[in-house]
Amino acid sequence: MDADLEKFERACILKGEADELGDSKKGNKQYKIIHSVYLLFKNNNRLDELLSLLDHENPYVKLWASAYTLHISQSIAEKTLESLSNLKGNIGFCSEMTLREWRNGNLKFE
Numbered sequence: 387m388d389a390d391l392e393k394f395e396r397a398c399i400l401k402g403e404a405d406e407l408g409d410s411k412k413g414n415k416q417y418k419i420i421h422s423v424y425l426l427f428k429n430n431n432r433l434d435e436l437l438s439l440l441d442h443e444n445p446y447v448k449l450w451a452s453a454y455t456l457h458i459s460q461s462i463a464e465k466t467l468e469s470l471s472n473l474k475g476n477i478g479f480c481s482e483m484t485l486r487e488w489r490n491g492n493l494k495f496e
Contacts, residue, residue, distance in 0.1 A: 388435065390426060390427065390432075390435075391435060391436075391438070393423055394420060394447075395439060395442065395444075397416045397417075397419035397420045397423070398420055398444065398446045398447040398449070398450045398451075399444050399446060400412070401413050401416035401417055401420060401446060402444065402446025402447075404416060405446075405476055405480075406475075420450055424454050427454075428495075433458050434458060434459075436451045436454055436455050437451070437455055437458075437462065440452055440455070440462060440463070440466045445470055445473060445477045448466055448470060449477060449480060449481055452464075452466040452484075453484050453488075453493075454495060456488050456495075457495065464485065464488075467481045467484055467488075468485065471485060
C-alpha cells in the first residue's frame with residue numbers, strides 16, 4: 387500500500403479510537419493528519435486512490451474515505467455510508483450525519 391494511504395488509514399483508526407474514548411485532543415490531532423492527506427490527494431488528482439479503502443475492515447477508515455469520495459463516486463460512497471449508519475454508537479451516528487449533510491448540500495470539502 388502507498389505510504390500516503392497508510393498514513394490516512396492509520397490516522398482514521400486512531401481518530402476513531404480517540405472519538406470512542408472521548409479524547410478530543412488526540413482526535414483533533416488525527417483529524418489534522420487525515421485532512422492533510424486528503425488535501426495532498428486532492429491537489430495531486432489522486433482522490434480515486436481513497437476508493438480502495440471503502441472495503442477496509444475498520445469502519446472509521448471507511449467513514450473518512452467514503453466522505454472524502456462522495457463528490458467523485460457518489461453512489462459507492464453513499465452505499466458505504468448507508469451501511470455504516472446501521473452500526474451502533476458513534477460510527478453509526480457520524481455516518482448518518484455525513485449522509486444527511488451531504489444530501490442537504492451542506493457538506494463541502496476544501
